[in-house]
Amino acid sequence: MAATTSLGPRALLASLRVTILQFLADPQWIIGSAAAPVVFALAAFEIYRFSSPELVLFAILGGGMMSMWAQTLYGSGWAIGQDRFLGTLEPTLGAPVDYIWVVGGRVIWNTVSGLLGGAVVVGVVALAYGRPLPIHDPLLFTLLFVLVMLALSTVGLLFTAIFVYSRYAGFVQNIGEFTFYVITGCMFPILILPSWTRPFSLAFPATWALEALRAATFTPYQGLSWGVQGDLLGTLVLSLAYIVVSIGLYRRVVHYLSDTGGGSSDDY
Amino acid sequence: MSEPAVEVRQVRRTYTSRKGFFFQEKVETEALRGVDLQVQPGELFGLLGPNGAGKTTLVKILSTLLLPTSGTAKVLGIDVAEDPRRLRPRIGLVLGGERGLYNRISARENLRYFADLYGVPAATQAGRISKVLDTVGLTEAADRRVEEFSRGMKQKLHLARGILHDPELLFLDEPTIGLDPKSARDMRKLIRDQVANGVTVLLTSHYMFEAEELCQRVAVLSKGRIVARDTVAGLRRLVGGDRTLEVEAYGFEDAEVRRLRALAGVSRIVTEEFGPKQRLTLRVPTGGLGVEEVRAALKGRSEVEIRERRTTLEDVYLDLVEEEAN
Ligand SMILES: Nc1ncnc2c1ncn2[C@@H]1O[C@H](COP(=O)(O)OP(=O)(O)OP(=O)(O)O)[C@@H](O)[C@H]1O
Numbered sequence: 001m002a003a004t005t006s007l008g009p010r011a012l013l014a015s016l017r018v019t020i021l022q023f024l025a026d027p028q029w030i031i032g033s034a035a036a037p038v039v040f041a042l043a044a045f046e047i048y049r050f051s052s053p054e055l056v057l058f059a060i061l062g063g064g065m066m067s068m069w070a071q072t073l074y075g076s077g078w079a080i081g082q083d084r085f086l087g088t089l090e091p092t093l094g095a096p097v098d099y100i101w102v103v104g105g106r107v108i109w110n111t112v113s114g115l116l117g118g119a120v121v122v123g124v125v126a127l128a129y130g131r132p133l134p135i136h137d138p139l140l141f142t143l144l145f146v147l148v149m150l151a152l153s154t155v156g157l158l159f160t161a162i163f164v165y166s167r168y169a170g171f172v173q174n175i176g177e178f179t180f181y182v183i184t185g186c187m188f189p190i191l192i193l194p195s196w197t198r199p200f201s202l203a204f205p206a207t208w209a210l211e212a213l214r215a216a217t218f219t220p221y222q223g224l225s226w227g228v229q230g231d232l233l234g235t236l237v238l239s240l241a242y243i244v245v246s247i248g249l250y251r252r253v254v255h256y257l258s259d260t261g262g263g264s265s266d267d268y
Numbered sequence: 269m270s271e272p273a274v275e276v277r278q279v280r281r282t283y284t285s286r287k288g289f290f291f292q293e294k295v296e297t298e299a300l301r302g303v304d305l306q307v308q309p310g311e312l313f314g315l316l317g318p319n320g321a322g323k324t325t326l327v328k329i330l331s332t333l334l335l336p337t338s339g340t341a342k343v344l345g346i347d348v349a350e351d352p353r354r355l356r357p358r359i360g361l362v363l364g365g366e367r368g369l370y371n372r373i374s375a376r377e378n379l380r381y382f383a384d385l386y387g388v389p390a391a392t393q394a395g396r397i398s399k400v401l402d403t404v405g406l407t408e409a410a411d412r413r414v415e416e417f418s419r420g421m422k423q424k425l426h427l428a429r430g431i432l433h434d435p436e437l438l439f440l441d442e443p444t445i446g447l448d449p450k451s452a453r454d455m456r457k458l459i460r461d462q463v464a465n466g467v468t469v470l471l472t473s474h475y476m477f478e479a480e481e482l483c484q485r486v487a488v489l490s491k492g493r494i495v496a497r498d499t500v501a502g503l504r505r506l507v508g509g510d511r512t513l514e515v516e517a518y519g520f521e522d523a524e525v526r527r528l529r530a531l532a533g534v535s536r537i538v539t540e541e542f543g544p545k546q547r548l549t550l551r552v553p554t555g556g557l558g559v560e561e562v563r564a565a566l567k568g569r570s571e572v573e574i575r576e577r578r579t580t581l582e583d584v585y586l587d588l589v590e591e592e593a594n
């Protein structure tokens with residue numbers, strides 16, 4: 001039998017594969033989850049459409065971020081929720097591999113589908129605007145856009161662990177959704193928030209990634225940005241921290257499940 | 269004697285659930301109250317008991333899904349609480365039922381996923397999957413979505429997953445529940461084949477005939493305690509006889525029941541009522557009390573019907589559970 005340590009990456013790929021197969025078996029649900037943010041972003045765009053191109057871009061970005069975040073939250077709830085719902089949690093926990101690898105595969109898929117959703121939002125609104133947006137460096141813009149989603153994924157990983165304590169899942173999901181819009185400054189500049197919210201914003205890797213994106217896009221940009229490079233470093237450090245905390249948290253979660261017998265409940 | 273495949277000592281398990289708006293109210297359920305159990309390698313051991321007895325709880329503890337609240341459980345010499353990761357590749361678990369499978373993908377894909385999780389060597393994986401699909405008779409349905417499967421097919425797929433990584437020991441929780449008689453028989457055959465291949469099996473069941481047909485030894489669990497543990501024949505002796513006499517009439521008088529009870533060789537009498545009729549069930553040993561002696565003891569009652577049959581494990585089980593309830 002293979003050493004259990006080498007099982008992780010294989011389990012991650014297996015989980016990703018099954019997630020994609022499940023998606024392909026029933027791809028239509030994505031229309032619903034992608035449509036809502038588009039509508040939302042179009043509405044926001046209507047408000048800003050006669051402002052400066054910078055403001056329009058700001059609104060578009062906000063819409064894209066909201067879409068990605070909604071996907072992350074939904075996805076991380078479902079990452080463990082599906083195993084509860086299907087009754088596959090116990091068979092999976094009974095396997096000789098850390099559950100975090102299985103979740104990891106699903107988080108990767110969420111990242112990809114979140115990016116697609118975000119790109120669709122940006123694309124649709126940019127089309128509706130019908131004029132070129134002030135993106136000076138499309139390549140950098142794209143890379144940073146992807147980075148935001150990667151940063152969001154580490155948050156998703158952490159949130160999934162929290163969702164295990166299932167009775168609070170819905171609560172966390174609702175609070176989380178709207179908190180994000182506020183603390184990352186999706187819809188209005190982060191600077192107009194009261195200063196006590198700042199630590200919350202800064203504790204969130206996606207804020208840094210988003211600030212990097214904005215700093216690179218809007219010149220001059222007034223936000224929390226420490227310059228693109230500083231923001232990148234912040235994103236990296238915080239994302240790693242989230243992964244490390246997640247690993248520890250998953251150990252606790254699995255212990256919690258075997259301690260309470262909660263692995264069998266399906267009350268996602 | 270070699271080391272036992274399963275060794276359970278004084279295992280207790282309490283579930284704590286919370287109620288109320290703020291989950292402030294604690295409710296404790298004692299599912300296992302000091303269980304001792306040994307299963308030998310190569311054995312097919314049956315764990316019986318009524319609903320809520322704690323069978324699933326014990327199986328989950330032994331398969332590392334649940335921690336015992338106290339006591340120790342060793343499987344294949346490994347403490348389930350201390351080293352679950354080392355144990356998992358060596359055991360298989362079938363919790364069964366309608367759930368527990370990825371419905372939107374095929375049976376083969378389900379198995380491929382779990383083969384990866386269990387580290388079935390990549391080189392031999394496809395062959396191994398085809399083989400277990402064949403073993404359980406799902407070759408033709410292998411590439412259909414699981415959501416199209418019947419209950420029996422799902423159960424077979426559960427078993428296929430359980431044996432996929434070639435475990436030394438299999439835990440089967442109610443492997444034939446919900447199956448029609450033919451599928452249940454197929455499943456029992458599959459289980460026997462596993463044992464013939466040297467796999468140790470611990471199964472739980474509600475069906476006494478099933479345990480009787482399959483198991484060398486059984487334990488009866490009731491309210492979290494093992495109330496009996498023996499071979500099927502031994503259990504029959506335990507409740508006083510391998511023959512059962514059923515005596516039916518439109519009501520018995522207390523004096524009559526006392527007279528029957530006093531007869532030599534009657535170890536116990538169970539009284540049941542159905543409709544206007546009353547039935548006394550007597551357990552008697554081979555060579556003990558016969559039909560004629562009972563008829564004589566009930567002199568003058570021509571409408572009495574007396575039947576003799578072999579004591580089944582079902583009888584034993586009901587006696588034990590009833591005893592526990594009193
Ligand atoms: N997760 C849980 N939380 C709280 N109580 C539980 C939990 N799981 C089981 N119980 C309780 O523990 C006791 C034993 O349950 P268990 O499922 O082990 O019984 P069982 O013998 O398998 O029953 P059945 O034949 O119905 O499957 C029952 O009283 C049950 O209500």
Ligand SMILES: [Mg+2]
Nearest residue numbers: 323324325441
């Ligand atoms: Mg059960």
